[in-house]
Amino acid sequence: MTAERPHPDTDLIPAPLDVEVRADSPSCFSLDERTTLDAGPGTHGTARWLRSTLGAATGLPLPDGDGPFAVRLRISADVERAYGPEGYRLSTDGSVAEVSVVIEGGGPAGVFWGAQTLRQLLGPDAHRKARLVRGERDWDLPVVTVTDAPRFPWRGLMLDVARHFMPKDDVLRQLDLMAAHKLNVLHLHLTDDQGWRVEIRRHPRLTEVGAWRARSKWGHRASPLWNETPHGGYYTQDDIREIVAYAADRHISVVPEIDVPGHSQAAIAAYPELGNTDVIDTTTLSVWDTWGVSPNVLAPTDTVLRFYEGVLEEVLELFPAETSPFVHIGGDECPKDQWKASPAAQARIEELGVGDEDGLQSWFVRHFDRWLAERGRRLIGWDEILEGGLAPGAAVSSWRGYAGGIAAAEAGHDVVMCPEQQVYLDHRQAPGEDEPMPIGYVRTLADVYRFEPVPPGLSGAAAAHVMGTQANVWTEVMEDRARVDYQTHPRLAAFAEVAWSRLPAPEARDLADFERRMAAHYRRLDALGVDYRPPSGPRPWQRRPGVAGRPIEGAPPNV
Secondary structure (H helix, E strand, C coil), X not given: CEECCCCCCCCCCCCCCEEEECCCCCCEEECCCCXXXXXXXXXXXXXXXXXXXXXXXXCCCCCECCCCEEEEEEECHHHHHHHCCCCEEEEEEECCCCEEEEEEECCHHHHHHHHHHHHHHCCHHHHCCCCCCCCCCCCEEECEEEEECCCCCEEEEEEECCCCCCCHHHHHHHHHHHHHCCCCEXXXXXXXXXXXXXXXXXXXXHHHCCCEECCEECCCCCCCCEECCCEECCECHHHHHHHHHHHHHCCCEEEEEEEECCCCHHHHHHCHHHECCCCCCHHHCCCCCCCCCCCCCXXXXXXXXXXXXXXXXHHHHHCCCCCCCEEEEECCCCCCHHHHHCHHHHHHHHHHCCCCHHHHHHHHHHHHHHHHHHCCCEEEEEHHHHCCCXXXXXXXXXXXCCHHHHHHHHCCCEEEECCHHHHECCCCCCCCCCCCCCEEXXXXXXXXXXXXXXXXXXXXXXXXXXXXXXXXXXXXXXXXHHHHHHXXXXXXXXXXXXXXXXXXXXXXXXXXXXXXXXXXXXXXXXXXXCCCCCCCCCCHHHCCCCCCCEECCCCCCCC
C-alpha cells in the first residue's frame, strides 16, 4: 500500500487553514481492498456517506473494522475547542504493515467536511458514480495533515425553483454539489408570481392551479419570444421531507421561502380571495407567465393572515426546527398601487395606525415575525423588511447591496450578505454576445473570488452579526439543470472559498494560486457531470443566440 511517487491532488477547494505535506514519510500510499472504516461515536453518518459515495467511485467495499488499514473517524473535544464543531483535522500516513487515515472533527459536521477533503485528495475520479478500471494504484493518497475550519457558519446557496421548476432529483444533486464545496445552507425559493412549488394539503389549489403556467417568457421580459410549452411542477410533502433529510445527512440546513405580501400572483390565481378584490377582478388572474414584479399582491386582511398561518403550520412540520431554524418570508418588491387604490386597504391602514402603505407592509411582516417566534423559529427576509422595524430575533438577507446588511447589523440583527452586485450568479460571467441570455453586470470568476462579505468600516460588534454569505441563483433565464450549472459553476467554487476560507483582503488575494487549484477542480466538476462554463467561453450548445437578455454595462456600484 505504499508508493514513492508524488501525489498531485493537494490542490484543495476551498483552501484549508493549513496543509502540511510531511517529508519524513513515503510520498504517498493507496487505499485498497483491505481498507476498512472505523467509525467512532457520532460519526456513523459520515461512514455511511463514505461507503455509499466513495465506495461506488473506488469500487472498494470499505467494511466496518478497526484493523491496521482503517480510515478512522472520530469526534475530538480538542478539535472542537480549537476550531469549533465544523472544524476538522485530517492526517494520513502509511507503511507496508499499516495505513493511517484519521479524520477528527469538532463535531459530526466537522468529520463530514473532513471526508469531503479526503475525497478531493483521492483525485477527480473519486467524484464519479462508478469505478473506472485502470489499475491497482488508482487510490493513492498524499502523506499530509490538513487542519481546517470555516470562517462563517452560514455558507449558502439560494435556488429559485419558482420561476423554473427543478425536479426533486436535481435538487438532491445540488445538495451533493453544495456538500462537495462545503456549503451548508440551501435557501429554497418555493413561491412566486410564476409558480407555487410546495404541496399544502389544506389548500390543494395552491399546487393544482398555482404550480402551472400556460407558457413562459423566453429570455428577459423585454424579449418578444415565448416558450409556448406549459411549465410547472411541485414537491409533494414527502418530496420535501426527503430533500430535508438528504440535506441533513450532508449537514446542510434547508431554509424554505414563502414569499409575502408581494410575489404572490400564483397564490392569488389559485385562491382569488387572497387578492385585492375591491380593485381588480382577481378571478381573472392566472399564474404569471412573464418575469419582473407583478402588481398583484396579497390583501391586508385577517383572512389572508389566517390562510398563510395555515400554510406555515404545514411548512414548519415539513422543515423541523432542528435542521431549519429559519423561515424566509420574502418581504421584497411589493408594489403598493393596489393598496393605494383599495378602500379596504386604506381602512386597514387607518385602523392599525400604521400611517401609509409602507407601514402596512411592515405590519404584515411583523405579524409573521411574532407568529414564527412564538413557535420557536426565526424569521429571515430580504432587506426591505427593515423598513418599519423588526423584532429582535429576525434576520436579514441583504440583497440590494451592503447597505441593508450594515443597517441591520448595526441595529443588532443577524445578517446574511448576498448583494446582487457581487454574488447574483444569474448575472453574466463575461462580456460579449456569446453569453447566453446575458443578465446584469459582468461577474467573472475573479470578481466573485474578490467578494468580501464583511464590508470595511463595520464595527466589531456589528461584524459579529454577519452570520455569513449566500450566492443567489434566480432562474428566469435558466430553464433547466444545464443552464443552472452553467451560471453557477465554476463561480460557486470561488464563492465557496470566500465563505469557508480565511482569505486576506480582496486586493491581497492570490488569484493566480486559486486559478492554479481550479485546474484540478475542473476535473472534479467533469467527473461530477457539471455543465460548467469553460474558462475559454461557452460551448456551442451552451449559447442562446438571438434570445434577449438585459446586460448592464460598467462596474457594479458598491452600495
